[in-house]
Amino acid sequence: MLCLRNVEYANDERKILHSVNMAFRNGITYSILGPNGAGKSTIARILMGELKPTSGEVLLDEEDITGLSVTERAKLGISMVWQEPARYEGITVRDYLILGGKLRIDRDEIREALELVGLPYELYARRFVDKSLSGGERKRIELASLILLKPRYAILDEPDSGLDITAGELIERVLDYFQRCGTTVILITHHEEIAAKTDFSYFICAGRLLKKGFSREVVDYYRRTCGRCLLTGMVEDDDKN
Numbered sequence: 001m002l003c004l005r006n007v008e009y010a011n012d013e014r015k016i017l018h019s020v021n022m023a024f025r026n027g028i029t030y031s032i033l034g035p036n037g038a039g040k041s042t043i044a045r046i047l048m049g050e051l052k053p054t055s056g057e058v059l060l061d062e063e064d065i066t067g068l069s070v071t072e073r074a075k076l077g078i079s080m081v082w083q084e085p086a087r088y089e090g091i092t093v094r095d096y097l098i099l100g101g102k103l104r105i106d107r108d109e110i111r112e113a114l115e116l117v118g119l120p121y122e123l124y125a126r127r128f129v130d131k132s133l134s135g136g137e138r139k140r141i142e143l144a145s146l147i148l149l150k151p152r153y154a155i156l157d158e159p160d161s162g163l164d165i166t167a168g169e170l171i172e173r174v175l176d177y178f179q180r181c182g183t184t185v186i187l188i189t190h191h192e193e194i195a196a197k198t199d200f201s202y203f204i205c206a207g208r209l210l211k212k213g214f215s216r217e218v219v220d221y222y223r224r225t226c227g228r229c230l231l232t233g234m235v236e237d238d239d240k241n
């Protein structure tokens with residue numbers, strides 16, 4: 001199980017996360033739902049090891065991994081599709097997907113992963129991962145790379161951003177695939193209809209966890225309350241005291 005325990009994060013100006021506690025159990029799909037600026041990506045970066053919390057711990061199977069780097073966490077099976085996918089100029093999609101040969105994967109598996117994300121193998125395998133790919137195509141390729149990697153934890157930061165009308169179906173297919181191979185998904189989103197596709201959700205606003213539970217309950221609460229409160233202003237006022 002991957003956990004955040006009493007995680008706080010502050011920059012020079014203000015506190016961005018306030019004592020966040022979350023637990024991600026094996027084989028379940030989770031979402032972290034909240035409006036723009038709530039602190040979702042900050043949580044993802046802390047889970048990945050890209051940011052160190054100001055206080056609190058990240059635990060994996062009860063071991064404290066707060067001090068581990070992104071690479072060390074990747075070796076433990078914690079991987080992420082970033083909101084803005086990386087570009088690797090000069091490498092083909094196929095080579096990118098097999099990590100330049102580090103993954104031993106046959107052509108059928110690569111074909112299956114590309115087709116799962118809506119990209120026909122014949123049209124994409126030999127293309128280069130460069131500016132000629134659209135943002136949505138790059139996002140799909142990032143998802144395909146995580147599908148082939150089959151990590152223990154897959155963190156998907158805004159997986160539907162930049163994708164067209166087929167995004168909902170694609171996310172469903174990807175969640176279903178990860179559930180079948182035992183990967184725990186942590187999906188970051190501000191779209192409640194995307195969060196509703198996961199089993200369990202955490203709703204955060206202004207760096208505070210407001211509600212957790214089965215996604216349909218949390219999504220219902222989010223629809224009823226989000227944008228109708230003055231919490232952001234109140235929290236900033238609190239912090240000045």
Ligand SMILES: Nc1ncnc2c1ncn2[C@@H]1O[C@H](COP(=O)(O)OP(=O)(O)OP(=O)(O)O)[C@@H](O)[C@H]1O
Pocket residue numbers: 011016034035036037038039040041042043190
């Ligand atoms: N490097 C930084 N310097 C100053 N403020 C920052 C920095 N990084 C994040 N923040 C602030 O922290 C808050 C949380 O940001 P974060 O990116 O985690 O939000 P988010 O919920 O992922 O938002 P979005 O849905 O818009 O991507 C925001 O108010 C943001 O402006």
